[in-house]
Amino acid sequence: MAAGGLAFAADWSLSSGHVPRGVQVAGIDIGGMERSDAQSRLESALNQRVTQPVTVRIGDVQATVVPRDAGLSVDWDGTWDRIGSQPVNPVTRLTSFFSTRNVEPAATIDDSAMTAQLAALSSHDRQPVEGGVVFDGARPVAVQPVPGRVLDVPAARTVLAEHWADGPTLELPAVETQAQVTSAAVDRTLREVAQPAVRAAVTFTGKGGNGTLEPAQIAGALTFAPNGQGGLTPSYDNEAIIAALEPQLKSTEIEPKDATFEVGGSRATVVPAVVGDTINWDKTLEGLPALLVSPSDRSKVVVYEQVKPKLSTEDAEKMGVVQSVGSFTTGGFSGPSGVNIRTVAEKVNGAVVKPGETFSLNDFTGPRGAEQGYVESGIINQGRPSTAVGGGISQFATTLYNAAYFAGMEDAGHTEHSYYISRYPAAREATVFDGAIDLKFRNNTPYGIFIEANANSSEVTVRLWSTKTVEVESITGERTKPTDPKEITLPKGKECIASEGAPGFTTSDTRVIRDSKTGKEISRTTRTVKYDPIPVVKCE
Incomplete structure (x- = not known):
């Protein structure tokens, strides 16, 4: 016992300040070395390993991970805590001569980098093949279910943190996922x-x-x-x-x-x-x-x-549609304008307006674009001639407006042209623009209205059919306040349409409505319209 005690005291004295015998850190032997030498050896080896790719296997798939890129680095204080100090137990000291103890280096983890690495590894997940039945032409084919495999992320995080320095290959845990449908x-x-x-x-x-x-x-x-x-x-x-x-x-x-x-x-x-x-x-x-x-x-x-x-x-027989109650004809068009006027006339022909209903030209026709058969023709844009798909529809609007005017319909909204066009009656005409400027009238009679619209190569006629209850007179006022046109010079090209211009003026129209049976005046309404001068446009 005395000899044993002397031997223990001698070994304790000789090993003081040294790493316990038999210790290996990630396979690096530092047992019995002075701590400073052991630290140097570990730093040299582990600092190199943290930058070297490690092969990881997830089932039958392989990938590589660089520990440092995964947010891993050595926690030296934690590692030395795991290594520990010289054992006090004499038996442990004795057996250390004949055995080894492997210690995993403690690690510090950058959570964001580790999360990104695990997400990248999860891209190798294999989802289960769901069971089902599909058809090859008219032949049904069975699709048998196949289990999937996904990375066990929490467990994989632990394996990477604890064993990144162990060697060239790591097995990462995976979980088998089953299909919903059975065979x-x-x-x-x-x-x-x-x-x-x-x-x-x-x-x-x-x-x-x-x-x-x-x-x-x-x-x-x-x-x-x-x-x-x-x-x-x-x-x-x-x-x-x-x-x-x-x-x-x-x-x-x-x-x-x-x-x-x-x-x-x-x-x-x-x-x-x-x-x-x-x-x-x-x-x-x-x-x-x-x-x-x-x-x-x-x-x-x-x-x-x-x-x-x-x-x-x-219901149609009760509507009282028996005779013409208002009609109007305009002409003087040709070419593309005629195409658009005939297209819109065909669309409106046959429209029925019930008592109390309001007819909207824009709502009834819907979009008036190339898909609906309309073509590019003349319009008035910002006070001067231009072109657009659907141009010329305003002539139909003027014709319809006048037919409704003489039928005694209630004006529910219309807009005159910005300058006077000679083939239309002054202060008794209307323009429209797809989705912006509309022509509306309300059937303010107890009878239905049937709209007949016909157009040929040079004229368009709109006639409203119903039961006649009123006579309508139009009184055109004098032209006053004349204004001279301005001269505009534009570059030659498609956008420039030459014009000789015309003076502007102010005028009015008075509609007088009388009972068709008694001749008694029912209403008298005057509308005053100011026309801008038509600019003189030169193309140079």
């Missing part, structure tokens, strides 16, 4: 739904004609999605089914038509409405999933429904 559900759906659905065509029997839904069309409209309980739910694209059947069954439908009017000579007569008989697709396609898996019947009766017209024959 049994895939096989059952293939057998019980997909295969029966496309085994033969389905016939839809309509009134006087049939439509056929072929297996390939069924396959194109049938899809399957996980139901959250391990199985698959079929889904049918009704829009695709309708698109396949509608052209085949279109001839079996009767489209509704509003009642309208036919004019001839001095009288207007009612053209009866047509009650529609159209396919109710929702009801027609009810029960289709059950029909497609039925072992026998592969046919369905088309369901129709009546669609009433917006204006019935009875």
Whole structure:
């Protein structure tokens, strides 16, 4: 015992200030070395390792990580705490002569860099292949589920922090992820739904004609999605089914038509409405999933429904549209303007304005662009001639305005041209611009209004048909306050349209409305209009 005590005392004295025997840090042997020498050896080795790429394996995928780029560096105080001091236990001191103790270097972590590194490694995740059924043409094909694999991020963070210095390769933990749909559900759906659905065509029997839904069309409209309980739910694209059947069954439908009017000579007569008989697709396609898996019947009766017209024959007959109550004709156009005037006249011809309704030219025609058949023609822009798609429509607006004027309609909003155009009546004309300047009138009578609009190569006529209740007189005022035109010089080109100019002036129009039976005056309204001078435009 005395000898043992002397040996312990001697070893304690000799090892004071040294690293415990048998210690290795990340495989670097520093056992028994003085601490300063051990520190130097560790710094030299670990500072080099922190910059060297480490291969990491995630399942069957390999990637590289540079510890320093992942936010890792050596925590020297923590590392020395793990190494510890000379053991007091004599047994431990004795066994240290014959054994080794590996110590992992403690690490400090830059959270943002580590998070970015783990996100980059997560890009190697493999999501599970979901089980399902797809179609190759009209042939159903089973898609068996395949498990996925994703990085276990918290555990991978721990492995990188603790073992980055261990060697050239690290295994990072991963978690297997399962598909929602089971293999049994895939096989059952293939057998019980997909295969029966496309085994033969389905016939839809309509009134006087049939439509056929072929297996390939069924396959194109049938899809399957996980139901959250391990199985698959079929889904049918009704829009695709309708698109396949509608052209085949279109001839079996009767489209509704509003009642309208036919004019001839001095009288207007009612053209009866047509009650529609159209396919109710929702009801027609009810029960289709059950029909497609039925072992026998592969046919369905088309369901129709009546669609009433917006204006019935009875309502049209009550509107009192029997005679012309106001008409107007303008001319003097040609070329592109004529194209636009004829296009808008065709659109407005046949319009019906019910009692109390307001007719808006812009709202009724909608956009007047190239897609609607309008072309580029002359307009007035900022007080001088220019061109735009739809130019010339103002002549139609003036014609319509005057027809409504002489029919006694209530003016609900119109705008005159900025300067006078000689082919229009002064102070009794209107301009329009798509989406900005409109022409409106309100049917202030107890009768309906039917608009007849016709245009040829040089004239346009608008006639309003109803029951005549008033006589309208127009009184044009004198022209006063003349103003001289200014001269404008513009560069030659498409944007410059030469003009000789004309003086401006102020004038008025007075509309007098009288009862058509008694001749008694109902109203007298004066509108004063100031026309700007037409500038003299020179192109040089």
